[in-house]
Amino acid sequence: MKHFTSIKQLGNLEEALKDAALVKSNPFGHQELGKNRTCLLVFFDNSLRTRLSTQKAALNLGMNVIVLDVNQGAWKLETERGVIMDGDKSEHLLEAIPVMGCYCDIIGVRSFARFESREDDYNEVILNQFINYSGRPVFSMEAATRHPLQTFADIITIEEHKTKPRPKVVMTWAPHPKALPQAVPNSFAEGMAMGNYDFVIANPEGYDLNPAFTKGIPVLHNQDEALEGADFVYAKNWASYEHYGQVLSRDRSWTVTKEKMALTNDAFFLHCLPVRRNMIVSDEVIESPRSLVIPEAANRVVSAQTVIQKILESL
Ligand code: CP
Numbered sequence: 001m002k003h004f005t006s007i008k009q010l011g012n013l014e015e016a017l018k019d020a021a022l023v024k025s026n027p028f029g030h031q032e033l034g035k036n037r038t039c040l041l042v043f044f045d046n047s048l049r050t051r052l053s054t055q056k057a058a059l060n061l062g063m064n065v066i067v068l069d070v071n072q073g074a075w076k077l078e079t080e081r082g083v084i085m086d087g088d089k090s091e092h093l094l095e096a097i098p099v100m101g102c103y104c105d106i107i108g109v110r111s112f113a114r115f116e117s118r119e120d121d122y123n124e125v126i127l128n129q130f131i132n133y134s135g136r137p138v139f140s141m142e143a144a145t146r147h148p149l150q151t152f153a154d155i156i157t158i159e160e161h162k163t164k165p166r167p168k169v170v171m172t173w174a175p176h177p178k179a180l181p182q183a184v185p186n187s188f189a190e191g192m193a194m195g196n197y198d199f200v201i202a203n204p205e206g207y208d209l210n211p212a213f214t215k216g217i218p219v220l221h222n223q224d225e226a227l228e229g230a231d232f233v234y235a236k237n238w239a240s241y242e243h244y245g246q247v248l249s250r251d252r253s254w255t256v257t258k259e260k261m262a263l264t265n266d267a268f269f270l271h272c273l274p275v276r277r278n279m280i281v282s283d284e285v286i287e288s289p290r291s292l293v294i295p296e297a298a299n300r301v302v303s304a305q306t307v308i309q310k311i312l313e314s315l
Contacts, residue, residue: 001310003131004139005124007148007187010307013155013194020156020306027305031062033312038064040104041141044071044126045112049273050141050149053300054108060305061312066104079126093129101134106311113144113181115245121145121181122210137311145210147183150272151191152303157296158197158232161268166196167231168265172223173203174280175250176237184272185238186213193217202226203238206248210241223254230264235271235280256281261290268292 001009010016022029039058043051051067058065068074075091085092100107111126121144130138140148158169171188185201190213192199201214202223208214220226227233235256240246255278261267269281269291277283286293 001307001314002137004137004148004307004311005127005131005143006140006146007151007191007194009148010152010194013191016152016306017156017159019310020152020302023305023309024302027060027301030309030312031060033309034058034061034063036064037062037105037312037315038066038103039106039108039308040100041065041067041108041110042100042130043067043069043110043141045110047110047141049297049300050110053297054141054149054304054308056301057304057308060301061308063308068100079129093126094133097130097133098135101136104136105315106137106139106308107134108139108141109143110141111143113183113245115179115181115239118241118244137315139307139311142183144181145183146187146190147272148187148191149300149303149307150184151187152307153296153299154188154234154270154272155191155195156299156302157270157292158268160295161292162231164231166198168198168200168229169232169234170200170202170226170230170264170267171234171236172201172226172254172256173207174235174237174254174256175252176276176279177247177250179239179245179247180237182209182238182241185209185236188234188236189213189217200226200230204249204251204254206240206242207238208241209238223260224263227260227263227267230267233261233264233267233269235269235275237280250279252279255279256285258282258284261285261288266290270296273297
């Protein structure tokens, strides 16, 4: 694997899950792969899980790790070509990226949606500049439109807990005070399409995701109907795709509560975290024995390590 920007690049999901199980059972078994190699992790935005789990994954593989927070301690970066740089930005990404490439063997990038332009976000301008100008394999640690390391961890977690060959998985929109990207739900939809899942999306009117990610997937605007018989409930907020980046609703009747979970087949609860309690999910549900949010976060190490190992094997 050269670059990793979409869950689809894992190829056969069943094989990737077997690789992940091997990584999980023997996390220090391939330290020779990373010896004397450096993994640079570049963050344009905040992170807890991705920052720690990806560092841990690279360390497990014997790598050295450097972390750069672009907005804290580095020069402010211009991203648009052709701009007269007479403002507060001291350096252009087009120099900064190849320089970063000089100091490492592989690069992880968290770039996030900026909600300034749907076209720019969906063209993944920043991530693609890293791919085009760093001279290194690049893996996404969440970009504007996808979060594939999260999706892989989500699927590993579902596979570890499913009790039937084709579980019903419902991804439901839930309210949040701020505008959040579509990266997690887009990626999760992409990942669900790769496996044997009865997958349904529930969201209010105006919150339908980009049809490129939801082709062939039932989308219901009635959450109660969607939740009926669910084996897994994956909650997530996202801002509107159609009215790009806008918050159209904070309707707390979409919060995942004990009453909502009672409609399901005693479903497990998933969320990528961080989560706003009693907006997205009630205290009772996230603290219940059916909540998988902690094992899901733990599997972020397995997910990242499996991907980084595949990249190292191709160097
Ligand atoms: N789920 C996730 O990516 O968490 P962080 O934003 O804390 O990395």
